[in-house]
């Protein structure tokens with residue numbers, strides 16, 4: 001199959017593309033910065049292009065003749081013109097409309113768990129508005145996915161906490177320590193995308209994606225600390241301190257947390273058991289746990305270049 005991916009240069013996209021290439025598919029990746037993503041060029045059958053999404057019919061010409069369009073574009077923190085509204089709504093709707101206009105048979109769209117037009121965080125509101133508008137477009141064979149936090153090699157969650165634990169001098173102040181997450185393995189997210197491509201039962205539906213267990217943020221940071229043999233003491237902060245700290249941290253480039261991140265964590269990122277069972281059945285998922293995967297990529301890792309991660313993030 002010929003598959004065009006937008007937002008394919010990041011964590012999720014790199015895992016998804018590697019699997020799609022191994023399955024024999026031809027991939028086109030649309031990116032704003034082809035020069036930064038040479039790792040994808042080493043994969044055979046991957047073409048990388050740089051386009052103006054809003055140029056007259058340019059996107060249509062890129063996806064015409066393709067069988068599937070996948071949109072993974074997303075940001076956690078806005079910067080300059082790259083606002084939540086621009087990336088999560090304008091770009092996403094542009095992709096959905098172009099997909100429909102050229103008659104591409106299939107669209108897969110990445111949203112986020114708890115995405116809702118009435119959420120308190122703009123990340124979740126923009127993701128929710130886009131998902132609802134895309135699902136409402138007539139004549140589009142679309143499936144949307146709304147995962148909790150995703151883990152796996154090169155993730156931004158466990159790797160980020162590992163980096164922070166190394167930097168902190170003995171005490172780790174933690175905002176939203178009681179917020180709950182159900183981390184899902186990237187391999188399971190990739191399976192969800194691939195298994196849905198030619199399954200008409202999934203058309204017009206949104207799937208919430210969660211891992212097999214839920215944990216508080218404090219438990220997840222403690223788990224991370226065990227993987228890297230950190231003796232840092234985790235200090236949960238109450239609301240009185242959490243909110244101002246998140247606002248303050250958000251002012252720094254490559255901020256580990258922002259006020260909007262704090263707001264998105266005010267709702268537990270977990271699925272109900274019934275929804276999860278139905279999703280796993282329809283998408284054919286066998287979920288893997290953090291305990292069975294994270295030690296393989298976090299344990300024994302060298303974090304000596306510990307600030308590099310934040311420098312890279314702040315350049316995005």
Ligand SMILES: NC(=O)c1ccc[n+]([C@@H]2O[C@H](COP(=O)([O-])OP(=O)(O)OC[C@H]3O[C@@H](n4cnc5c(N)ncnc54)[C@H](OP(=O)(O)O)[C@@H]3O)[C@@H](O)[C@H]2O)c1
Nearest residue numbers: 007008009010011012013031032072073074110112149150
């Ligand atoms: N990772 C998670 O835990 C998680 C959880 C829930 C939902 N999600 C969603 O899953 C998707 C992929 O996440 P990820 O972790 O792979 O993120 P990532 O590593 O930060 O990659 C994000 C991608 O978005 C693209 N992008 C950013 N701004 C763009 C714009 N203005 N126009 C077009 N593309 C733009 C980037 O492409 P270029 O820079 O190459 O143009 C990049 O490939 C996102 O939509 C995210 O919200 C992720």
